Amino acid sequence: FEASIPAASRDLWQQFGVTEFQDKEAFQKEFIRHVETTLARSMYNCDDLAAYLAASQAIRDRLIVAWNKTQQKHTTKDQKRVYYLSLEFLMGRAMDNAMLNAGVKDITKTGVDDLGFKIEDLLEQEPDAALGNGGLGRLAACFVDSIASTNYPGWGYGLRYQYGIFKQRIVDGYQVESPDYWLAFSNPWEIPRYEIAIDVMFYGYTRKYTNDQGKTVSIWEGGEQVQAIAYDVPVPGYDTETTNNLRLWASKPTREFDFEKFNSGDYESSVRESQKAETISAVLYPNDNFYSGKELRLKQQYFWVAASLNDIVRRFKKTHRPWSDFSDQIAIQLNDTHPTIAIVELQRILVDMEGLEWDAAWEIVTSTFGYTNHTVLPEALEKWPVPLFGNLLPRHLEIIYNINLFFLQKVEKMFPKDRDMLARVSIIEESSPQQVRMAYLAIIGSHKVNGVAELHSDLIKTTIFKDFVAIYGTDKFMNVTNGITPRRWLHQANPKLSELIASKVGSYSFLKDLTLLKKVEPFAKDPEFIEKWADIKKFNKARLAALIKKNNGIDVSVDALFDVQVKRIHEYKRQQMNIFSVIHRYLTIKAMSAEEKKDVTPRVCIFGGKSAPGYYMAKTIIKLINSVSEVVNKDADIGDLLKVVFIADYNVSKAEIICPASDISQHISTAGTEASGTSNMKFVLNGGLILGTVDGANIEITREIGEENIFLFGHLAESVDDLRHQRRFNDVPINPDLQKVIDAIEGGMFGDKDIYGSLIYSVTGNRDYYLVSDDFQSYLDAQKLVDKDFKDKTTWVSRCITAVANMGFFSSDRAINEYAESIWNIEPVAK
Numbered sequence: 001f002e003a004s005i006p007a008a009s010r011d012l013w014q015q016f017g018v019t020e021f022q023d024k025e026a027f028q029k030e031f032i033r034h035v036e037t038t039l040a041r042s043m044y045n046c047d048d049l050a051a052y053l054a055a056s057q058a059i060r061d062r063l064i065v066a067w068n069k070t071q072q073k074h075t076t077k078d079q080k081r082v083y084y085l086s087l088e089f090l091m092g093r094a095m096d097n098a099m100l101n102a103g104v105k106d107i108t109k110t111g112v113d114d115l116g117f118k119i120e121d122l123l124e125q126e127p128d129a130a131l132g133n134g135g136l137g138r139l140a141a142c143f144v145d146s147i148a149s150t151n152y153p154g155w156g157y158g159l160r161y162q163y164g165i166f167k168q169r170i171v172d173g174y175q176v177e178s179p180d181y182w183l184a185f186s187n188p189w190e191i192p193r194y195e196i197a198i199d200v201m202f203y204g205y206t207r208k209y210t211n212d213q214g215k216t217v218s219i220w221e222g223g224e225q226v227q228a229i230a231y232d233v234p235v236p237g238y239d240t241e242t243t244n245n246l247r248l249w250a251s252k253p254t255r256e257f258d259f260e261k262f263n264s265g266d267y268e269s270s271v272r273e274s275q276k277a278e279t280i281s282a283v284l285y286p287n288d289n290f291y292s293g294k295e296l297r298l299k300q301q302y303f304w305v306a307a308s309l310n311d312i313v314r315r316f317k318k319t320h321r322p323w324s325d326f327s328d329q330i331a332i333q334l335n336d337t338h339p340t341i342a343i344v345e346l347q348r349i350l351v352d353m354e355g356l357e358w359d360a361a362w363e364i365v366t367s368t369f370g371y372t373n374h375t376v377l378p379e380a381l382e383k384w385p386v387p388l389f390g391n392l393l394p395r396h397l398e399i400i401y402n403i404n405l406f407f408l409q410k411v412e413k414m415f416p417k418d419r420d421m422l423a424r425v426s427i428i429e430e431s432s433p434q435q436v437r438m439a440y441l442a443i444i445g446s447h448k449v450n451g452v453a454e455l456h457s458d459l460i461k462t463t464i465f466k467d468f469v470a471i472y473g474t475d476k477f478m479n480v481t482n483g484i485t486p487r488r489w490l491h492q493a494n495p496k497l498s499e500l501i502a503s504k505v506g507s508y509s510f511l512k513d514l515t516l517l518k519k520v521e522p523f524a525k526d527p528e529f530i531e532k533w534a535d536i537k538k539f540n541k542a543r544l545a546a547l548i549k550k551n552n553g554i555d556v557s558v559d560a561l562f563d564v565q566v567k568r569i570h571e572y573k574r575q576q577m578n579i580f581s582v583i584h585r586y587l588t589i590k591a592m593s594a595e596e597k598k599d600v601t602p603r604v605c606i607f608g609g610k611s612a613p614g615y616y617m618a619k620t621i622i623k624l625i626n627s628v629s630e631v632v633n634k635d636a637d638i639g640d641l642l643k644v645v646f647i648a649d650y651n652v653s654k655a656e657i658i659c660p661a662s663d664i665s666q667h668i669s670t671a672g673t674e675a676s677g678t679s680n681m682k683f684v685l686n687g688g689l690i691l692g693t694v695d696g697a698n699i700e701i702t703r704e705i706g707e708e709n710i711f712l713f714g715h716l717a718e719s720v721d722d723l724r725h726q727r728r729f730n731d732v733p734i735n736p737d738l739q740k741v742i743d744a745i746e747g748g749m750f751g752d753k754d755i756y757g758s759l760i761y762s763v764t765g766n767r768d769y770y771l772v773s774d775d776f777q778s779y780l781d782a783q784k785l786v787d788k789d790f791k792d793k794t795t796w797v798s799r800c801i802t803a804v805a806n807m808g809f810f811s812s813d814r815a816i817n818e819y820a821e822s823i824w825n826i827e828p829v830a831k
């Protein structure tokens, strides 16, 4: 390595080398050093923000030492690595997690305490790193935590957005978005690597020429250049020194900007051009489960993929191995189709730049990539218009045509004369304009394709990717059920429950092997344990009640049943059905006598989640929830029997407060639409029960925890098409209870009825695509059962304990081990 220190000087380096602080005093020394030097402050002007920044700098230094050691070790061992390509990493806050994983939580807590601060106040200073929309982005964050915690050599690659997901406020009942400038106070959790700057090209044209070997080759030239700068985020594993890397790219203008313009005095336009480069990584697209074909989005995708592959290939070339070793050394996982262009980019690098033969290159490419699908919703599947694609990436389009040609030739041989088949599976959809079907490209260019829960993985094989199963056989298609990291979603979010569990397991070892939770199962019948468990739930509910009081000004009783639905607002997730049932509950209670009211189980219905800014129906649902909340909460007839709360700006750090506080959480998507869901796992792991449909991971959760510990309802996925068809073509009456709810809305009970016209229309008439009416009765029945069962507190808690004891399967460590063994073929790095 060119820049390494001569042997004679190394002793000195060793002697003065930075080490990780081991005790409270060493932490405090580092803390004060950072206050006084890094921040240029003193004990006379150190507020909570400064204290947070100093503490996180001290912890970050510690992470970097571990990070350096890990990277050196991984380079020396030279094992196969995985690269997880995701356009979203919804990390949330870093400090608490870093302290926990590095095992320095106690010394930092007492350390800052002595110095006049409270650790809780410091933690509150950190903005969420909200570089994602929802499930897909949070999954990527759990996965990098697990890859590090299980000692696999693996990096994440993503974009360093200057603006994460927008902040949500509720004004007059409506969602109002404002930008999330999360980098305002510098970010101690990233290391800028200005020296790692990679040129990325867009536009231009392709040209054929004959090379030295007399071969005709294509070259891409004449485009615009921007630069990708690396920012490294250390990802510490739990209870291990392994600290992996999450490399995020930021776009910068290239050094050579338009000097001609500059010199001729046209400063402004030369600067304007170069500023355009920075917009590439400026903002996260705020859509969840929805594709919007914007050129800037495709630019983001290629920018990030080109920089990442350049980096990966450069690292591989340093080892001087033959290209045929590439996929023995490198696995690349595509988190949905967003990075699919990587398949084409690697083929381009190998053929155009490195001179490999097409077939040899294609063999390398297909054995390197794996593709994870996260949705079957047609509106989420990426299809780029050919003209837009070819203009931005002309050479890539040519390569796609070739990939498609060879693929279709193969299909033609397998299914002679089946023209329909060829049209169906072609990467190019023959619409006008033509479209590039990214999911098909991802399948063709990968050796494994997986769904994220059993039902979902089965569905993709029988619906959207059916033809590809006929072509490739079933072995290429598999399931890896999602998981969540127990470090953040149990220990960090719910320290008291974690401690109680540890008292029975004998240690915190369940945070590394979640199946050890099984050891608490016998205590589900132990009155003393049940009481402690119930007290912790109450404590967590009080914590959430305080947040609700602070944010909404609403008083809620911790003795009421806390019923929670927090997730992105989407018609398929059916928050509209939930709020309709809340209205039904309101109408029912209002019609009751005082005597009848005594029997009612008091409920707090809690909602939270963002709507995509352009999603009219989702925004209408938010408005309805808030209007119902207005009416119900101030109705003296109702009192504590029903409260309705919409928690604004739902995000990872709020989820950490909300998940431990639920009695019931709702996961009520139309069967077959929610690929997996991951918050369902978080809520159960924190001792809440689920009210849910037979969809996504709910099915496997039921299998693990027992069907007596979950409230399932609604039609099954296999009936959905039929029911839709019935509604579309026959006169199916609307559910009478739903009709009453609609009458109330249309009667103006919740303000101007016209606001809700399209929402009502979407569930009535010949429509109801998401089967709100078809499932309404069985939903209400399940709700009734919940009310009844909640009255028996002891049995309820006992069921929660049994459920938690059987949640071991849903650790993201298990998911990562499955990927490692069956897709990536990588091994953990030994100590």
Ligand code: 7GP
Residues within 6 Å of the ligand: 134, 135, 136, 137, 139, 287, 288, 289, 290, 336, 374, 375, 380, 452, 482, 674, 675, 676, 677, 678, 696
């Ligand atoms: C989500 C799925 O909707 C959710 O069911 C799943 O748990 C999660 O991915 C993780 O696998 N999908 C998205 O967030 C998404 O935007 C389209 O998918 C690309």
